[in-house]
Amino acid sequence: MIKYYAKSGKELDELPELSPKCWVNISPPFSQEELEELAENLFIPLDFLTDSLDIDERSRYEREDDIRLIVVNTPVLNDTDDEIEAVYITVPIGIILTPDNIITITSFNNPVLELFLDNKVKNFNPSNRKLFVLQLFEQNVYRFLTNLKKLNLKRNMIEKELYDSSRSKELKQLLSIEKSLVYFVTSLSSNELLKLKMKRADLLGIREDEDHTDLFEDIIIDNSQALEMANTYTKILQSTMESSASIISNNLNIVIQRLTLITIILMVPTLVASFFGMNTQSGLEESKYAFYWIIVVSVVLTLILVWIFRRKKMI
Secondary structure, eight states: EEEEEEETTTTTEEESOOOOEEEEEEOOOOOHHHHHHHHHTTOOHHHHHHHOOOOTSSEEEEEEETTTEEEEEEEEOOOOOOTTOOOOOEEEEEEEEESOOEEEEEEEEOHHHHHHHHTSSSSTTOHHHHHHHHHHHHHHHHHHHHHHHHHHHHHHHHHHHTTTTOOOOHHHHHHHHHHHHHHHHHHHHHHHHHHHHHHHHHSOOTTOOHHHHHHHHHHHHHHHHHHHHHHHHHHHHHHHHHHHHHHHHHHHHHHHHHHHHHHHHHHHHHHHHHTHHHHSSSSOSOOHHHHHHHHHHHHHHHHHHHHHHHTTTOO
């Protein structure tokens, strides 16, 4: 879908057609023909639109005449039922600046763009394209920080379950979190490089605007903080997974040891009964107390065996 938006007062209105200073948002579903028509109408290279749809596209910027492309990666929830797949993945948002309009394009329904579509971002106005780009960066970093905190909370909950567990389910869940963190670290690193290059090249032309420059500096600092958090959580998770694997293995060994001891203990009365059940002379054939003697001997030997195991702290 290709939709056009402009701000009138405090409300974000959808426009019936393209107009100057409006925001063009392209989100699925859309066709190749629609992209080609839009590129022709706005005199922008078609690859500026199609490159942003590649899920593996790195964060970067590109210029061609007076058209500027900015590709930034953003986190989205992974719609999959596979428990070992990442909880979150990162996908690119393409931001295209033309002399008259700003265009955003993504191949996924993106929570960051939805904040702007729902008019939930303070002082947002599509006509102020420079501020719009900075606000997109800002909300994107906040999204990373929020998702990192959610992943860390989920890791803590799984870690508590692991101490008394001998299952692999929790380890699979930790693996999915680790994959998400790998996506985050890679994308945050790429985003940080992009912003530093944009600042150095003054791609947005905000060097003389103190407010915009300060906001950009804060965004870069927040991105660095998110990257540091992602790296820290990754190290903690790797340590947790190693410890958890040891805990699960130890729990399993304890269960096997207990089952082995129970088998040995139960073997004693079976062995005693087998001896007296042989077709040989044992001296108790004529005794009316033979059954009770067998029970007593079995119980005594079993208790002695239990005492030995307890003394050796095996049970």
